[in-house]
Amino acid sequence: MTNEQPHGKNILEIVKHVVEVHGKTREELIPILQDINKEYGYIPSQGLEEVARLLQIPKSQVFSVATFYHMLNVKEMGRHIILFCESAPCHVVGGREVWRRLKQELKIDAGETTPDKKWSLVTVSCLGVCGVGPVIVIDEDLYGNVTPEMIPDILARYN
């Protein structure tokens, strides 16, 4: 999910490659968008247009699909993406306090990216690891049984 240098990569080349792997059919649209999102960090409008052109689908439909699913980003994201589980099992075991602390430390709200493009804070629904709630995921690292006091230490592990 991290992307060290999103702009070091050529979006058109990524689209071309991903479309070749999946094939130019409508039912592959979501897997194609997922791969672009993973490779590039998000799907810029140029990428959406190229997908539409190659698959011969109206641009509006590609955009409508890309914005429907939470895991596809059409806006540039930070270097590290924090997923905060906002579902009930985490909520009732102290998730609310963790969330407040996260916002306080990063000084951004849900869906926002810090000005230095280091962090994006995203709320997600259940990640299915409720046994160890409250849960946050940073990039691909999962942290369970999180308390507000742990937040500064966890954040300090990333640069």
Add this chain to the structure above:
Amino acid sequence: MAFYRSHVLVSVDPECVKRGAHQIIDALNDELVAQGLIDEIQVLETSRIGDPVLFGPDMIVYPEGVHYACLSPDDIPYLVEEHFLKGRIVEKFRAQEKKVVDEELGAPKAKEVRVVLRNCGVIDPNNIEDYIAEDGYMALAKVLSEMTPEQVIDEVTRSGLRGRGGAGFLTGRKWQFCRNSQADMKYVVCNADEGDPGAFMNRRVLESDPHSVIEGMIIAAYAIGARQGYIYCRAEYPLAVKTLNIAIKQAREFGFLGENILGTGFSFDLEVRQGAGAFVCGEETALMASIEGRRGEPRPRPPFPAVSGLWGKPTNINNVETYANVPQIILRGADWFASMGTEKSKGTKTFALAGDVKHTGLIEVPLGITLREIVYDVGGGIKDDKGFKAIQTGGPMGGCLPAEFLDLPVDYESLTQAGSIMGSGGMVVMDEETCMVDIARFFMEFTQEESCGKCTPCRIGTRRLLEILTRICEGKGEDGDIERLEELCEQIRTASLCGLGQGAPNPVASTLKYFRHEYEAHIYEKRCPAKVCRALIAYEIVPEACTGCTVCARNCPVNAITGERRQPHKIDPDICVRCGICMQVCNFNAIVVN
């Protein structure tokens, strides 16, 4: 034939070979010759014994059944002398079984019956042979060689298995509808878009026993006459997707998937489709739209998927747990399955127990068990021995049931009658410190966010519900709000297109019904009885307990706390933002909420 008093089985698993298993065998044979024991002890090669990464190279000695691990050739002379000559087990070489703490799935507790979860944590999910050793694919072989599709459907129907995704439709009847539809192409789909917050039973089955689901799907495909299948798995479960892909590849290699399965002429293949983070895709028509590469928006039914599903072709959709039950029903018979449960709800059900209960995690219990047995016998009671307040069943479309319902049997009809639902199996237990208005607001936040926006009652109705609830939690509730909420709930329930909208008001309606006094306290007395809603509480310092250590004042983000060192401090309620940090940092429990 020679007789040996003892046999030594050395693992020649590739990992163990890499770590020198053959040198161990050579050293063993040399030493046995040297000690004159070579006619009494036989050294044999065997496949994997324990985890080769943890234990390799390792061996097991019979008849004692002693497992020696992490051996090197230098250890062998001592081992042979001690064990085979002097008959003493060498403790220091014995494998130390690692105590694996499985936070999700412990050993079965009293009153649990494991059918769907039986292989979880027991077999290696990435090795099809482990599954086969547990009678895996036996049901498929039986179906393909001995049973007609009608007999399969009849067996599943007689078992009484109902859809485990939550709606509880009779699985056998669903299959029959799909079989009856005439078409050149039919599909079988597995709904693995387990999105209910707090529910992770399906994830565990997919990650720990993927072949049981695959086998169930192949049997369903045979019964309805489908050639192609899809497993729609949510993107939040990357490990499940990976495990499934490995399992499908192995099943193909073993001839359980693909052309001419087990030489019977029946052909079927499977593909995993990954979701992209949309809760509504768990609704079957939205799920199919997503597989087709469109926005996951539901459409009205009929036509039902059994008539017109994926690309307009007849499609059978079942949930992960439903399919995982099928091989067991075929192998052990419909009567065995029907012997568990109640008159109308047969078999077992997996639940994910979460919240303020001592033992959280996955459980599998026979249907008909009471909520009390689940909370107290299986779950071990409420954390910190606090009082029980409510249990929320059925996920965000379910309801909150108070203590009066603890003796309610858990079956589809009883839960619906009480104002909740079975759902896919999330269960959140709440203790006395939970504010039910806050919980209702919380669930509405979820459904409002996840509403796909296609139909108006759900899109706007959930928004309005949320606005009113937020107002109440902020202490701005007005006379008439309760009635407005009730009216909205009814309208959303009756006018929405899919299960998401129809079920969305449940958390509000059920808390209004059973915890009305809490709403009234918020609205009329501007008081949050559970001391949760920030606008309705005040943090205060107990002067007698305060030592004046200044920790709270230094940590307060808005400088609302003042006081001299070693003198009791005070919180200014007008400045306080009620973040609760002072209470967390106080070492003397001097801060209370009123």
